[in-house]
Amino acid sequence: MRPFILSRDTFHILVALADSDRHGYSIMQEIAQRTGGEVRLSPSTLYSAIKRLLEQGFIEELAERPDPAHDDERRRYYRLTKAGRRAAVQEAAHLEKLLSDARATGLVRKRV
Amino acid sequence: MAPVLPPESGIVWLYHQFLFLYPAEFRNEYRRELCLAFKDEWQEKHSRIGRLFVWLRAIFGILYHAPKEHWHMIVHDFRYAFRILRKDWSFTLAAIAILALGIGATTLVFSLANGLLLRPLPYPESSRIVSVQEDSPVEPNEDGHINFLNYLDIRPRVTLLEDIGLYGGGGGLIRGEGPAEQVQSTLVTDGVFSVLRVAPLLGRTFTPAENMPNGPKVVILGEGLWRRRYGSDPKILGKVLDIDDSRWTVIGVMPANFYFPDRSQLWLPLQADPRTSFRTDYFLRAIGRLKPGVSINQASAELESLLEQIHRENPAANNGWIALVAPIREHMVGTYRKGLITLLVAVGLLLLIACANVSNLLLVKASARGREIAVRTALGATRRRIVRQLLSESAILGVAGALLGILLAKLGVPALLALVPTALPQWMNFSLDQRVLGFATGIALLAICVFGMVPAWGVSKTDLTSVLKEAGRGGSSSMRQRLLRNGLVIGEVALSVILLAAAGLMIRSFAALRLQNLGFNPENILTLSVDYPQSRYPDGPASRAMVDRLRQEVSAIPGVASAAFSSGVPLDDGWGRIFTIEGRPVALKEMRAINHIVVTPGYFQTLGIPILQGRDFTAPDFDAPHVVLVGESFAKRYWPGETALGKRIRFGPPANDEPWNTVVGVVADYKHGTLRGPDRSNVYLPYQKDVTPSSLLIRTARDPMQLAQTVKSRISGFDRDIAVGPALTLDQIIDRVSWQDRFLTVLIASFAFIALALAAVGLYAIISYTVALGTHEIGIRVALGASASNVRTLILRQGLALSGTGLLIGIGAAFVLARLLRAQLYETSPLDPATYVTVPIVLILVTVLAVFLPTRRATRVDPVIALRHD
Numbered sequence: 001m002r003p004f005i006l007s008r009d010t011f012h013i014l015v016a017l018a019d020s021d022r023h024g025y026s027i028m029q030e031i032a033q034r035t036g037g038e039v040r041l042s043p044s045t046l047y048s049a050i051k052r053l054l055e056q057g058f059i060e061e062l063a064e065r066p067d068p069a070h071d072d073e074r075r076r077y078y079r080l081t082k083a084g085r086r087a088a089v090q091e092a093a094h095l096e097k098l099l100s101d102a103r104a105t106g107l108v109r110k111r112v
Numbered sequence: 113m114a115p116v117l118p119p120e121s122g123i124v125w126l127y128h129q130f131l132f133l134y135p136a137e138f139r140n141e142y143r144r145e146l147c148l149a150f151k152d153e154w155q156e157k158h159s160r161i162g163r164l165f166v167w168l169r170a171i172f173g174i175l176y177h178a179p180k181e182h183w184h185m186i187v188h189d190f191r192y193a194f195r196i197l198r199k200d201w202s203f204t205l206a207a208i209a210i211l212a213l214g215i216g217a218t219t220l221v222f223s224l225a226n227g228l229l230l231r232p233l234p235y236p237e238s239s240r241i242v243s244v245q246e247d248s249p250v251e252p253n254e255d256g257h258i259n260f261l262n263y264l265d266i267r268p269r270v271t272l273l274e275d276i277g278l279y280g281g282g283g284g285l286i287r288g289e290g291p292a293e294q295v296q297s298t299l300v301t302d303g304v305f306s307v308l309r310v311a312p313l314l315g316r317t318f319t320p321a322e323n324m325p326n327g328p329k330v331v332i333l334g335e336g337l338w339r340r341r342y343g344s345d346p347k348i349l350g351k352v353l354d355i356d357d358s359r360w361t362v363i364g365v366m367p368a369n370f371y372f373p374d375r376s377q378l379w380l381p382l383q384a385d386p387r388t389s390f391r392t393d394y395f396l397r398a399i400g401r402l403k404p405g406v407s408i409n410q411a412s413a414e415l416e417s418l419l420e421q422i423h424r425e426n427p428a429a430n431n432g433w434i435a436l437v438a439p440i441r442e443h444m445v446g447t448y449r450k451g452l453i454t455l456l457v458a459v460g461l462l463l464l465i466a467c468a469n470v471s472n473l474l475l476v477k478a479s480a481r482g483r484e485i486a487v488r489t490a491l492g493a494t495r496r497r498i499v500r501q502l503l504s505e506s507a508i509l510g511v512a513g514a515l516l517g518i519l520l521a522k523l524g525v526p527a528l529l530a531l532v533p534t535a536l537p538q539w540m541n542f543s544l545d546q547r548v549l550g551f552a553t554g555i556a557l558l559a560i561c562v563f564g565m566v567p568a569w570g571v572s573k574t575d576l577t578s579v580l581k582e583a584g585r586g587g588s589s590s591m592r593q594r595l596l597r598n599g600l601v602i603g604e605v606a607l608s609v610i611l612l613a614a615a616g617l618m619i620r621s622f623a624a625l626r627l628q629n630l631g632f633n634p635e636n637i638l639t640l641s642v643d644y645p646q647s648r649y650p651d652g653p654a655s656r657a658m659v660d661r662l663r664q665e666v667s668a669i670p671g672v673a674s675a676a677f678s679s680g681v682p683l684d685d686g687w688g689r690i691f692t693i694e695g696r697p698v699a700l701k702e703m704r705a706i707n708h709i710v711v712t713p714g715y716f717q718t719l720g721i722p723i724l725q726g727r728d729f730t731a732p733d734f735d736a737p738h739v740v741l742v743g744e745s746f747a748k749r750y751w752p753g754e755t756a757l758g759k760r761i762r763f764g765p766p767a768n769d770e771p772w773n774t775v776v777g778v779v780a781d782y783k784h785g786t787l788r789g790p791d792r793s794n795v796y797l798p799y800q801k802d803v804t805p806s807s808l809l810i811r812t813a814r815d816p817m818q819l820a821q822t823v824k825s826r827i828s829g830f831d832r833d834i835a836v837g838p839a840l841t842l843d844q845i846i847d848r849v850s851w852q853d854r855f856l857t858v859l860i861a862s863f864a865f866i867a868l869a870l871a872a873v874g875l876y877a878i879i880s881y882t883v884a885l886g887t888h889e890i891g892i893r894v895a896l897g898a899s900a901s902n903v904r905t906l907i908l909r910q911g912l913a914l915s916g917t918g919l920l921i922g923i924g925a926a927f928v929l930a931r932l933l934r935a936q937l938y939e940t941s942p943l944d945p946a947t948y949v950t951v952p953i954v955l956i957l958v959t960v961l962a963v964f965l966p967t968r969r970a971t972r973v974d975p976v977i978a979l980r981h982d
Binding site: 023024027028043044045046048051075076 | 141142145146148149150153169172176177178181226575
């Protein structure tokens with residue numbers, strides 16, 4: 001069974017935070033870039049998701065600024081927590097399993 | 113062409129305005145972030161199309177997510193509220209129970225009001241149906257009767273009514289095809305059906321020709337009777353039935369919910385003969401239908417001028433009565449309305465008390481939660497959030513209370529109707545319909561607002577630092593909260609004092625009604641109505657002989673002390689006649705009525721009414737004409753200072769020239785016409801002819817109901833065709849005629865009892881809380897040498913101060929409000945001293961009881977433990 005049910009947007013946010021701590025707009029940019037502009041979150045979508053992820057303990061708000069050079073003191077930075085990372089990894093594993101099942105049935109072409 | 117977009121700072125400002133769609137908490141937390149992210153996106157795009165997409169996505173995002181955030185918040189608040197309520201489940205259950213009582217009782221009374229006053233009568237456009245009546249300005253009787261000849265003159269002349277229909281009570285004894293059965297029947301004219309506009313299920317209704325004297329004998333059945341007695345026979349039309357000893361052809365069947373006027377199942381054509389009718393006889397009623405756009409007042413004015421015209425045309429019959437038109441419901445609801453309004457007021461007070469009570473419990477609880485709230489405030493919860501949190505708790509309590517209350521009301525309606533000893537008219541339907549449910553919902557919402565707002569308001573201004581400083585004492589109590597709490601308890605006490613006073617007055621009044629001296633001994637008297645076939649016992653010697661034989665048969669039954677027939681059962685006899693005293697002619701307009709009681713030998717003996725002067729009727733009186741007995745008050749009123757014996761009176765209007773009757777005896781007064789209110793004087797006539805006394809009164813040596821069956825079988829053994837109505841003791845008849853008083857008294861007393869209990873709970877809660885808060889102080893006092901009784905007195909004084917203040921306010925209000933009860937009170941003043949002495953005593957006793965428990969706890973305070981509290 002699926003241990004977590006992460007929405008598409010939520011998963012994207014967790015992935016965006018996987019390699020570095022980011023502020024809100026940076027998360028939006030990262031997702032847009034990674035998906036080649038296919039997924040664009042609106043600020044509302046982003047912060048509704050962030051609120052939920054904070055409540056669930058999957059991300060945390062940073063007390064100190066990670067990158068003094070590019071620091072913008074008005075912005076809040078977020079970091080993936082251990083629980084959040086675990087959730088994202090499980091979700092990824094689940095997606096992988098789903099994909100390999102699809103391949104096994106011939107629904108999706110095998111990777112060359 | 114690309115759309116023109118506002119400059120950058122303007123667009124961010126505009127975006128910011130949309131953020132007000134979010135809950136305040138979310139907005140305060142993320143407003144800056146959202147605006148920054150939006151601005152970044154906006155700046156990144158340079159094309160107008162690109163910026164338009166950014167704008168649209170941002171706005172749709174808000175429109176999509178803002179309601180979701182609201183929903184999340186509500187869910188969160190309710191979850192939290194549930195957790196809080198579950199933690200303190202004894203409080204929760206108490207609050208729900210109190211609200212359920214308040215809402216349930218209110219809904220219950222409203223469903224009565226709904227059934228009587230609001231639910232439309234089962235006739236099309238029933239608001240245009242009116243009763244057309246005449247009444248005496250000298251002795252208003254509100255019977256709603258109209259004279260037959262006047263009706264005949266009015267019907268063709270009236271212009272503001274579509275039609276008028278006349279109706280009156282009928283026999284309804286059906287024989288053949290099964291056992292003889294007494295069915296409620298009504299004599300009606302064709303106009304009744306056209307006024308009511310109800311089409312028959314089968315066949316047709318009456319024609320004017322069928323209302324002529326000696327017209328065709330046709331009958332209309334009710335659906336219930338048709339189904340029950342005739343198995344819904346589709347060929348019922350044309351069938352000949354034996355009703356009241358003659359043969360009637362069925363011409364129609366009325367639909368299932370048609371019971372006009374109240375429980376009728378059989379309609380016979382009214383075939384009165386104008387040539388043998390008098391203009392001064394009143395035993396029929398009339399209904400009419402207003403033409404569209406005609407008001408009651410207009411119709412009344414027309415009727416009044418028509419009646420005046422009729423009086424001018426028939427000066428000998430000018431009794432000075434007036435004609436009036438009233439909405440049919442007013443006529444049908446009659447005496448119920450005032451009692452109902454009293455009940456609505458009483459139950460409204462009860463609901464207020466319930467709300468104040470729950471309010472107070474919530475407030476006490478919220479004060480005890482001061483620290484929790486202060487901590488939440490310190491952690492950033494807005495005042496609004498706290499208020500909403502408290503309101504969610506109130507809402508849960510309110511909804512649970514309302515559901516339980518509606519259930520209580522649903523169960524309560526049949527329980528209440530069980531208190532009614534008579535059959536209510538069929539149109540009275542007290543089931544919980546949409547209107548009642550809507551009302552209950554409204555009441556619940558109102559209650560939630562009332563009891564939820566007060567504590568929210570009281571707590572939300574909690575001063576953070578002072579609360580946190582009181583660490584460890586588990587509670588705080590600002591001046592404002594204390595005032596609110598005390599105010600609520602005082603209000604509760606005052607309201608319950610009003611209800612207690614009302615209950616006291618009702619109980620006194622009911623006692624006055626039931627314990628009054630009736631002038632006869634109602635114990636061990638059985639009454640039965642007897643109906644016999646007129647063809648076998650024609651008026652005169654034949655029916656006299658039958659009545660005599662029957663009386664002897666019944667008197668011979670072991671256990672029967674004496675038996676007699678009369679024309680009406682005591683306390684429930686509306687038959688009156690106007691009279692003239694010889695040598696003192698009175699204009700018809702000024703004539704008064706007496707209770708015209710036709711009796712057989714043994715009547716006074718059976719009821720135990722002493723003969724004060726002269727003699728009882730003797731056997732020859734029943735043959736030799738024209739002697740009467742009169743009641744004591746009648747004799748004193750008309751022949752003061754001299755004897756009534758030998759004086760003569762006659763009945764009816766002077767123009768009738770009826771024979772004179774000589775007074776041969778004076779008997780003690782007793783209540784004959786009505787239990788309540790002023791009664792007419794009694795005049796007794798020996799049974800000779802014309803009026804066959806059909807009420808059988810039997811005094812028994814033991815429980816009268818045990819003899820009922822024997823009496824019935826003895827009568828049917830005498831003649832199987834004599835129908836006997838249900839047996840009732842006189843005590844049961846008294847129950848029946850006083851049921852409204854009992855009903856009101858029971859309900860108001862129950863409300864008052866609940867109110868008192870709630871006020872006691874309120875006092876108990878607040879005193880307990882004060883004691884808990886004051887543990888520290890009490891500890892110091894005890895350490896300084898205060899004795900247990902000092903502490904007890906201190907606390908008791910607090911309780912008495914609260915309830916004393918409430919008592920004073922309540923008594924004052926009761927003095928003013930009690931006037932509203934006047935119409936319900938029987939020989940009891942609204943300012944009845946006994947009531948106003950008893951109520952404070954009861955209240956003080958209850959206060960002492962409510963304060964006693966917390967006091968015991970206070971006196972057990974160990975100073976060492978109490979002081980360690982800090």
